[in-house]
Amino acid sequence: MRILHTSDWHLGRSFHREGMLTHQAAFVDHLVDVVERERVDLVVVSGDVYDRALPQVDAVRLADEALVRLARSRARTVISSGNHDSAQRLGFSARLIDAAGVHLRTDAGAVGTPVVVDDKHGPVAVHAIPYLDPDAVREPWALPARSHQAALEEAMRRVRADTAARGRSRTVVLAHAFVAGGEPSDSERDISVGGVSRVPVSVFEGVTYTALGHLHGSHVLTDTVRYSGSPLAYSFSEAAQTKGSWLVELDATGVSHAELVEAPVPRPLARLRGDLATLLDDPALSRHEQSWVQATLTDPVRPHQAMDRLRRRFPHALVLAFEPVGATLDGAPVAGRPGRSDHELARDFVADLRGVPVTDDEGALLDRAVDACCDDRDLDSLVSPAEALF
Template structure:
């Protein structure tokens, strides 16, 4: 049996204020093409199908179109809910879906598999929707469910018990933060508090393959436990991470092979850094003209209209950051102490500039302008 493992579609998420729906549609069309090309039997979507609990109507249309296309390509589809999804909204029409499309959002179905078959016999697919301990604790009052670790461990105990009773090959789907992953700072909206919600890898022992979601980068925790990551780049922190899915092959004995299949990147992400004038003119940045750009300009002082000026050269400049270089270190003085130490109006202005610039006072040219303004004001007051 051939299984395609994907996750974290985040339908409806924006990228620095830019809609991503059209780009995602193109990537998901490419994923459907991979399903046809490799004659995939089952597609797994491991949570975070939508980006919000209340997606717009166009998001539902994209999901419906993609699920229909996957089914038309000959694959069964198993979708589970993630921490971004509303289980109720994602699962409300599950009973109306065509045969072969399964949406798992009900915690009480954990331990009851979706059973598929190939020439070697049955394959039991166990979907675990995202489990918030506080919201599911009442379902299993005899279990200690104080954290993601406890809750996923309980879910896996239910699954292992069913596997032992049924026999055969098995696959599990979960959406969580597993121990050993390399998360992208500021990207995965954390579902952990301290270390309580990190799920140890040993929790997932038992199934032939475990398809995980939540982390946006491809990661292999073991041969049988992997993250596929998101199909689009949703942050500049993800720029160096490939986009794609895992092609998992099960033979009669269980896991036979796992292969990575790349997906196209609609627009690559580039971070450029330097003085603003250099960013606007240096030929070395010419390759970024068609990319999403994060511009970090290093001038000592903020420059006027940096976004407008940068977008004249880089039409897809998405964010601008002022990250000055060569700024003097913090001298430990508070703003009040700087003000009290000033002996003239010019020194008072310089103290303000030093405070807001993290130690960098007025330049020679700025000091000259400050003196001229103060002298003009003094003369005006004297003549009044």
């Protein structure tokens, strides 16, 4: 059996206010092409189909198109819900859609009841475990603790009970969780409960293949436990990640082969650092001119119109940060310096922002701006307007 493991589509998500729906549609095209080209028998999607519980209309249209195309393909499809999805909305009409060969599993109460797919070696029981909120399942499942580990251990107890009843059958488990060994990115939503979110990989011991979702990087925890990661980058922390889906082959006894099928990259990411003149003039950076760019400027003084100038070379620059080299300020936050006049606070704020003290001309301009905002221009020398309120 040939399985294509994907997850974390996050349909409807933007990237620093840049719409991603066109790129997500291109991934759906790629996915369907891989199913036919690689003769995939089973597609598994391990949660976070949508980016939000109430997805935008265009995201729903794209999901509908993806499911219709998968239903028409040669493969069966099993989908579980993630922490970004609304289980009720994603699972709407699941029993009816089952007839088309697309199986939506979003109800925690159905955990332990698999989708059974046959190949020449016999049946494969596919257990799609939706994202389990420990608060939601603790009482109905009588969990001993309020944690993701307790919830998944109970889910796997139900899976193993079904496996035992079936005898020596192969099992595939879909789960959406933070499993120890994976590395988080900046784009995942925190799912910690009481400061604890990680689940040990041993929870999935004995499963033929575990298809994980939630972390956006592709990770191999063991030969049989893997994260596919998201098909697109959703934060600059993912700039070095290779995006794709796992193509996994099962023989009569277990996993015989696994390889990452790389997804198309609509626009690469680049994280650049240096003074503005270097970023604008360095010929080695020409390869990033059509990339989405996160730039950190190290100029000792904040350059004038830095983003506008940067975008003349890198039109897709999205994020700009400043870490001035050689700054000599004391580092104390402006709000934490008591006894300062409004004039001094304004000067300190600009100095903190740029990393260097203001010039005499800038200070004079700031003083005039502060005076223009003050009803009583003599008040500043005695007490600040904020203090006068009390």
